[in-house]
Amino acid sequence: MDVGAVLIAVAGVAGTLGGALLTQRGAEKAKRRELEMAQALQEARESRELRRRCYSELHRDARQFCTALSRHLYVMRDRTPGDEDIQALESAKGTYRDCWSEALMIAPDGVVAPAQEVNRALNQVYGHVKRLEQGNPRPGEDLHAAAVAQHGIWSLVADMRDAMRRDLGVTGEAGVRLRTSGDVDALLRDFEEPGHGSRPV
Numbered sequence: 001m002d003v004g005a006v007l008i009a010v011a012g013v014a015g016t017l018g019g020a021l022l023t024q025r026g027a028e029k030a031k032r033r034e035l036e037m038a039q040a041l042q043e044a045r046e047s048r049e050l051r052r053r054c055y056s057e058l059h060r061d062a063r064q065f066c067t068a069l070s071r072h073l074y075v076m077r078d079r080t081p082g083d084e085d086i087q088a089l090e091s092a093k094g095t096y097r098d099c100w101s102e103a104l105m106i107a108p109d110g111v112v113a114p115a116q117e118v119n120r121a122l123n124q125v126y127g128h129v130k131r132l133e134q135g136n137p138r139p140g141e142d143l144h145a146a147a148v149a150q151h152g153i154w155s156l157v158a159d160m161r162d163a164m165r166r167d168l169g170v171t172g173e174a175g176v177r178l179r180t181s182g183d184v185d186a187l188l189r190d191f192e193e194p195g196h197g198s199r200p201v
Helices: 003-078 083-106 109-133 143-167 184-190
Strands: none
Touching: 003 083, 003 109, 003 143, 083 109, 109 143, 143 184
């Protein structure tokens, strides 16, 4: 038997086996990359859906808390708040607080920053309202000032909503500005400054 022919045959078999092994490893690597990409896409989808749900709830609960503050101011203008009125405000605040706590763990900085402005304003107006309710206002605090501050929250809520929409890819940097709620002139008439027809607290 020719040694050269044997070596050629062995090299051919080794080459065939090596080629098959390399092909198999390449296929395994490609499949692993494909699985990793699919997993990354799934995680990105889940993260986006989690943020979407959280943003929807935070936006809704911030609006409801702001509305509850407005309602409470009207109650205080017309009469002494009862237990049900106080409970309605506290419930709206509690629901919002829970959602805000969750958002802090989920939202990126670009959303947390405007959301913090909303949180700060809501809590400031809430404190203002409670001091008025308890008959212990600070200098310059009255129903008119509280109503103006409460109305100002709506534009902050709109800024927060716009940041959320950008993060979700619903709108671009120069997205359409959605209109805010409320008529400030009507509000100011409802809560005229002391000495101009308003009911003292």
